[in-house]
Amino acid sequence: MSDKEPVLEAISAVTVFTADMAAAVAFYQRLGFEMRYGGADATFTSFHVGPGYLNLMAGSPPAALWGRIIIHVSDVDAMYRRVREAGLQPEAEPSDAFWGERYFHLQDPDGNELSFARPLSD
Template sequence: MNQPANPSTPNAPRVESLSAITLATHDMARAVAFYEALGFPRRFGGPDEAFTSFALGTSFLNLIADTRGPINWWGRVIIHVSDVDGMYRKAEAAGLKPEFAPSDAPWGERYFHIVDPDGHELSFARPLQGDNT
């Protein structure tokens, strides 16, 4: 079994950040409309393209057109936002259906989940103030 690199080793490679996540979609126009309704700023592509990219701070959420088969649950993308309750209201105002109202989690975040049109689960979250976990 390979041992992880010792982070104190000079010049050892280390993970620095998440650059992007790419999600498959069966309907680019529908997916682009969903993410734009949530306020994601589009940086590349669009409803008629095979690839679309949205900026999330210094990271990106990408969409790629894929019609190979059903998209099954694969996990969850957790996105930190400045105002969880405001994002929830924005989603509802756009006619989107979050899975539940924002709540405070025992692990120290306020959050809610919403599923995109292709079944990808998104969690919008913000660390609770004063919680250092």
């Protein structure tokens, strides 16, 4: 961890909801998207899109949530401190996820979810 200001590096992924995972998976595969994991019967499917990902989540979004934008940052903990110092309230402290990222979530004023993340190993 460093005392440097975190750098917003890239949009890593966008997650959207789907009412029909099988139809959505078939649609994106017909367009040439390469599936990373998931599938027609999964509740979560991820496709490669260049260096990033398009994620599909089964079901309807909560009332104010359309999906999630995942933004890679240089230092998740420094970004968390910046967010807290700005008077904003993340959903939880940063944590290491089983899929290999350190992350935390924050909602914007309209309820859209931002996830600030960094791969655990580059």
